[in-house]
Structure formats: C-alpha cells, structure tokens
Amino acid sequence: MSRLKAHQKKTVTFRLNGLPVRADAESRTLLSDFIRHEIGMTGTHVGCEHGVCGACTIQVDGAPARACLMLAVQAEGTDIRTVEALSPGDDRLSALQAAFKRHHGLQCGFCTPGILMSLDALIGARPDAGREEVRDHLSGHLCRCTGYATIVEAALSALDDIRREDNDNV
Amino acid sequence: MKPAAFDYLQAATLDEALDLLHEAGGDARVIAGGQSLVPMLNMRLARPAVLVDIMRIDDLRKIEAEGNDIMIGAGVRQAQLEAWPDLSARLPLVAMALPWIGHVQTRARGTVCGSLAHADPSAELPLSLIALQGNLHLRTKRKRRTVAADDFFLGMMATELGEGEMIEAVSLPSRSEGTGYGFNEIGRRHGDFAITAVAAVVTERSASIAIAGVDDRPRRFDVPLPSDPGLDDALNEIAWDLNARDDIHASARYRRELVRRLGRRTIEEAAACLV
Ligand SMILES: Cc1cc2nc3c(=O)[nH]c(=O)nc-3n(C[C@@H](O)[C@H](O)[C@H](O)COP(=O)(O)OP(=O)(O)OC[C@H]3O[C@@H](n4cnc5c(N)ncnc54)[C@H](O)[C@@H]3O)c2cc1C
Ligand code: FES
Ligand code: FES
Numbered sequence: 001m002s003r004l005k006a007h008q009k010k011t012v013t014f015r016l017n018g019l020p021v022r023a024d025a026e027s028r029t030l031l032s033d034f035i036r037h038e039i040g041m042t043g044t045h046v047g048c049e050h051g052v053c054g055a056c057t058i059q060v061d062g063a064p065a066r067a068c069l070m071l072a073v074q075a076e077g078t079d080i081r082t083v084e085a086l087s088p089g090d091d092r093l094s095a096l097q098a099a100f101k102r103h104h105g106l107q108c109g110f111c112t113p114g115i116l117m118s119l120d121a122l123i124g125a126r127p128d129a130g131r132e133e134v135r136d137h138l139s140g141h142l143c144r145c146t147g148y149a150t151i152v153e154a155a156l157s158a159l160d161d162i163r164r165e166d167n168d169n170v
Numbered sequence: 171m172k173p174a175a176f177d178y179l180q181a182a183t184l185d186e187a188l189d190l191l192h193e194a195g196g197d198a199r200v201i202a203g204g205q206s207l208v209p210m211l212n213m214r215l216a217r218p219a220v221l222v223d224i225m226r227i228d229d230l231r232k233i234e235a236e237g238n239d240i241m242i243g244a245g246v247r248q249a250q251l252e253a254w255p256d257l258s259a260r261l262p263l264v265a266m267a268l269p270w271i272g273h274v275q276t277r278a279r280g281t282v283c284g285s286l287a288h289a290d291p292s293a294e295l296p297l298s299l300i301a302l303q304g305n306l307h308l309r310t311k312r313k314r315r316t317v318a319a320d321d322f323f324l325g326m327m328a329t330e331l332g333e334g335e336m337i338e339a340v341s342l343p344s345r346s347e348g349t350g351y352g353f354n355e356i357g358r359r360h361g362d363f364a365i366t367a368v369a370a371v372v373t374e375r376s377a378s379i380a381i382a383g384v385d386d387r388p389r390r391f392d393v394p395l396p397s398d399p400g401l402d403d404a405l406n407e408i409a410w411d412l413n414a415r416d417d418i419h420a421s422a423r424y425r426r427e428l429v430r431r432l433g434r435r436t437i438e439e440a441a442a443c444l445v
Contacts, residue, residue: 002179003177003178003179003190004177004178004179005177006175006176006177006219007175026175027175027176027177027178027221028172028173028174028175028176028211030172030173030208030212033172049171049172049209049212050171050208050209050212050213051205051208051209051276054273054275057275060278060279063249063278064274064275064278065275065278065279066205066275066276066279068208068212069204069205069208069209069276069279070204070208070279071178071201071204071208073178073180074180074204074223074225076180118274118275122274136273136274136360137273137274139273139359139360139361140272140273140274140275140276140361
C-alpha cells in the first residue's frame with residue numbers, strides 16, 4: 001500500500017456481519033467511529049475511547065477486540081462482527097441474548113453490546129467454559145449498573161442452553 | 171478523544187517499513203497492536219507525524235526456535251504466543267505471565283515486542299525479558315544490533331531504541347534442565363497493571379528475582395537459595411534498594427512489603443517446580 005497522507009481519504013473495504021462494506025476513512029478515523037458514522041451501524045457503543053471500558057468490543061477475524069483501539073484502515077480485508085449479527089431474525093433473540101433478558105443481565109444497556117460480543121466469542125471458541133472463564137472474559141468490561149452477578153448467571157445459563165441444544169442435535 | 175492527523179503506511183515488507191522510519195526520522199512511530207499507542211493518540215499524549223504499521227509484514231509473524239533460543243517476531247500478538255503449543259514446555263515463565271497482561275480483548279491485538287518497546291515499568295513482558303536475560307534484535311535501514319535485556323530499559327517508558335530504529339524480534343532462552351520458574355502479581359483487579367509483579371528463576375545452585383511495578387523499570391537481582399536463612403535479609407535490602415514511590419494505587423511501604431513477601435513466595439514456588 002502507498003503512504004496515506006494526513007487528511008487524505010482512502011476507501012476501506014471489509015466484511016461486516018457477513019456482508020461486504022466500503023466507505024472512506026482518513027488514517028486517523030477510529031474503527032468504532034467508522035462503523036457508527038460511516039456505515040451507520042450504531043449497535044457498537046463508545047464509552048472511554050482508551051481501551052478500558054470494553055463498550056466498543058467487536059469481533060475481528062473471530063477474536064474480541066476494542067474497536068476504539070483500531071484504525072479503520074487497519075480493518076481492510078478483515079471479517080468483522082458486531083452486536084447486530086447476533087439476532088437470528090427480526091424480533092428473535094440468540095440464546096445468549098435471551099439469557100441476558102431472563103437473568104436481567106442488563107439495566108441501561110450501555111455496556112451490553114461489547115459484553116455480548118466477548119461472550120459470544122467465548123461461547124464459540126470454548127462451549128465447555130465455566131464460571132472462571134466467563135469472569136475472565138468479563139474482566140475486560142465495565143458495567144456501572146448490574147454489579148456483574150446477573151451477567152455471569154446469564155452467560156452460564158446461555159452456555160448450558162447451547163450445550164443442551166448441541167446434545168439434542170447429536 | 172480523537173487522534174490528530176498523521177500519515178500512515180501499512181508496510182508490506184520490512185524494508186518498506188525501515189525506509190519510511192529512516193526518511194521520517196524522529197517524527198515517525200511504529201504501530202503494532204495499537205493497545206498502548208492508540209490510547210495515547212486518542213488522548214493526544216502522542217502526536218506522531220507518521221505511523222508505520224508493521225502488522226502486515228509476514229516475516230515478522232514467526233515464533234521460531236534458534237538453538238536454545240525462542241525468537242519471537244515483532245508481528246507476533248500476545249494471543250498468538252499464548253496459543254503456541256510449545257509455550258509451557260519452552261517458555262514456562264512467559265506462560266505464567268501472559269494471562270496477566272490486560273484482557274483477552276487486548277491480548278488478541280497487542281504484540282509481545284510492542285509491550286517491550288512501550289516499556290511500562292509495571293508490564294509483565296519486560297519483566298519476563300529481564301528475568302530470563304533475553305536479547306532484543308534491533309534494526310534500522312542501515313544497521314542491525316543485538317541489545318541485552320539489562321541494557322534495553324532506560325527508565326519509565328524509555329528504551330535504548332534510537333531514531334528510525336525498531337525491534338525486529340526478541341529472543342528468550344528456552345527452559346533449561348534443572349531450572350524452576352515462578353511468577354506472581356498483585357494488582358487492583360486481574361488485568362489491571364501490576365502494583366508489583368515478581369518473576370523468579372531458581373536452579374540447584376542459584377536463584378534470582380526480577381521485580382516490576384516498583385522502580386522506573388523492571389530490575390533483576392541474584393538472591394540466596396530459599397533454604398538459605400539470609401534470603402529474607404536479601405529481599406529486604408532489595409525492597410529498600412528499589413525506588414518505591416507512593417501513587418494512587420499503593421504506598422511505597424506497601425510495595426516494599428510486596429517485594430519481601432511476594433519475593434519469597436515466588437522463589438519458593440520456583441524452587442518447588444525444580445524437580
Ligand atoms: C485496558 C488495557 C489494559 C492493559 N493492561 C496491561 C497490563 O496489565 N500489562 C501490560 O503489560 N500491558 C497492558 N496493556 C498494554 C498492552 O495491551 C499492549 O499490548 C502493549 O503495551 C503494547 O503492545 P502493542 O503491540 O499494542 O503496541 P503499540 O500500542 O502498537 O505500540 C506501543 C509503543 O511501542 C512502539 N512499538 C511497537 N512495536 C514496536 C517495534 N516492533 N519496534 C519499535 N517500537 C515499537 C510504538 O511505537 C509505541 O510507542 C493494557 C492495555 C489496555 C488497553
Ligand atoms: S470505548 Fe473502547 S474500550 Fe471504552
Ligand atoms: S447495564 Fe448499564 S452499564 Fe452495564
């Protein structure tokens with residue numbers, strides 16, 4: 001790639017929730033702002049913009065990562081998932097989302113999209129995960145409402161549901 | 171909370187990266203995982219004119235055994251090293267330290283060498299490098315040099331890296347027979363920067379500890395064996411020798427106490443896995 005000058009724009013292309021997207025970004029445009037303002041998907045939240053709160057967490061090539069600590073230009077060619085990808089259809093919730101609703105895993109909901117994307121990655125990679133791993137994944141997130149206990153319960157309950165579903169399908 | 175404007179190059183080869191670092195001199199900065207640099211850009215604590223992205227350079231993404239050393243390229247992310255199947259067998263100390271670095275979400279992007287270049291005084295990887303007495307392989311457009319761990323860290327976020335120079339790889343000595351390793355850390359919460367972290371390397375005849383989070387850089391000391399009654403005195407001297415300071419996270423006194431207690435515990439744990 002040639003050098004992108006300050007203030008100059010470049011077209012960035014990547015897959016977002018399974019579909020190709022393209023839009024223009026300056027070198028300094030953060031991926032979180034690119035997804036929200038250029039693509040117009042506002043499910044990904046922005047809290048601290050220095051990597052601490054986890055509200056902006058998305059999945060980049062399958063791994064949870066901070067969108068506020070990536071430049072949009074760094075996302076070129078990657079495969080990105082945001083919270084909008086979780087629901088299996090209109091007015092339907094994924095097992096993880098349904099468990100959050102059941103267990104009151106959210107109150108104001110500001111931290112929720114980021115937490116869901118971290119937990120979704122954990123469930124995908126380690127369906128046998130237990131409480132310790134759930135807590136370890138949550139350590140990268142701040143929630144000012146719930147006190148975390150209901151989030152842990154929701155995650156464990158979703159893991160149970162998913163394991164049961166897998167067994168039923170054997 | 172948005173970065174100031176900068177020129178950006180996603181380098182495809184190491185030569186391309188080194189050319190631009192050379193041309194732009196002190197105005198250029200490497201961006202690797204971005205987990206320390208982007209927060210500084212967002213807060214405008216850093217305003218480089220040029221950023222050179224090294225993460226698409228295939229040659230830098232390797233973990234390789236070279237003789238007794240494990241070479242870790244500048245493009246290797248912390249998560250990639252964590253998932254390396256030989257990690258516990260070849261680099262047991264690093265295997266113990268890695269889970270303490272930030273969170274799953276930051277390790278997915280942050281690199282091993284980026285943490286060394288950043289040189290945070292409480293960071294786990296600089297501590298491991300000092301404890302294991304590894305080497306850094308530095309490179310400019312014109313020359314290469316190898317710098318020993320003890321000569322690399324100069325102070326709080328200050329290193330031996332010169333203008334236009336980057337870390338190409340770090341090499342760490344592989345586990346040797348008859349050596350035990352220990353690692354412990356105290357922080358406010360798991361994933362926070364350490365208030366104090368300790369690494370120990372113990373053999374039948376020698377013991378050493380390295381300490382992060384107390385002085386302005388990680389430091390290493392030879393200490394008596396855990397069976398030696400002089401160990402506590404030695405740890406106490408080390409605690410006073412380090413320039414512990416009060417900050418919002420802990421007092422200097424608390425840090426000295428951690429050096430004494432965590433120091434002994436870590437040395438004992440290292441000795442226990444000697445067998
Ligand atoms: C919420 C949070 C918690 C964290 N907790 C911890 C923690 O507990 N312990 C810890 O150690 N770290 C922690 N970190 C920082 C860690 O995640 C970073 O990965 C690491 O410090 C820097 O690595 P990087 O690849 O992200 O480097 P970058 O952010 O890309 O770069 C950091 C600095 O190093 C320079 N640099 C990078 N690579 C090279 C190279 N090859 N040659 C020359 N210079 C280079 C850059 O120019 C920059 O100055 C945390 C970060 C966050 C956001
Ligand atoms: S907004 Fe990205 S971590 Fe807080
Ligand atoms: S639900 Fe309000 S911050 Fe988590």
